[in-house]
Amino acid sequence: DTEVTQTPKHLVMGMTNKKSLKCEQHMGHRAMYWYKQKAKKPPELMFVYSYEKLSINESVPSRFSPECPNSSLLNLHLHALQPEDSALYLCASSQDPASGGASEQFFGPGTRLTVL
């Protein structure tokens, strides 16, 4: 299985809602990532988990809260978002954090988030 799956595909939420995005991979990868992508722009790194521990937080607002329950799952909890947070949220994984960045990343199809 060489897939990264993400649910839901689409999400519409109000600014007072709490929702979660889910990401799953069964490739045995030990690094997992969350990215935010605006239309026609490159992905922007948000968080990196290495061996289930948060290793990078790119100064992301606290209304985004990541969680890595186990080596296959990655969640992104959303609360009190703003309309400017509307974007495509991509999850990715790569094989081995110890490889020093030489491993390519496998991306999921993304969750299209709209904040009203």
Next chain:
Amino acid sequence: AQSVAQPEDQVNVAEGNPLTVKCTYSVSGNPYLFWYVQYPNRGLQFLLKYITGDNLVKGSYGFEAEFNKSQTSFHLKKPSALVSDSALYFCAVVSRSSASKIIFGSGTRLSIRP
């Protein structure tokens, strides 16, 4: 500051012609270099990478890329374009000193006309 430049927002090529998508980088040391492709409403797909060794790297779907250290470039090429190659292409770089952080270029939209 470390950066990746894709100087062309859009590249237009006729089907069957060769294509080149340009990428230059400014990253210290000997970075790892990648190309990814994104089709509409999809995540990114890995195409190829340069780690070390032969400067010409072959990847998926007939694509290849040439690493040029003196020009700090990593241009993506394909000898004969297909309409199905039309997509958004991202060059990316990982510095060996900050291995978890990938730096993406701004992207180049490739359009192949029949």
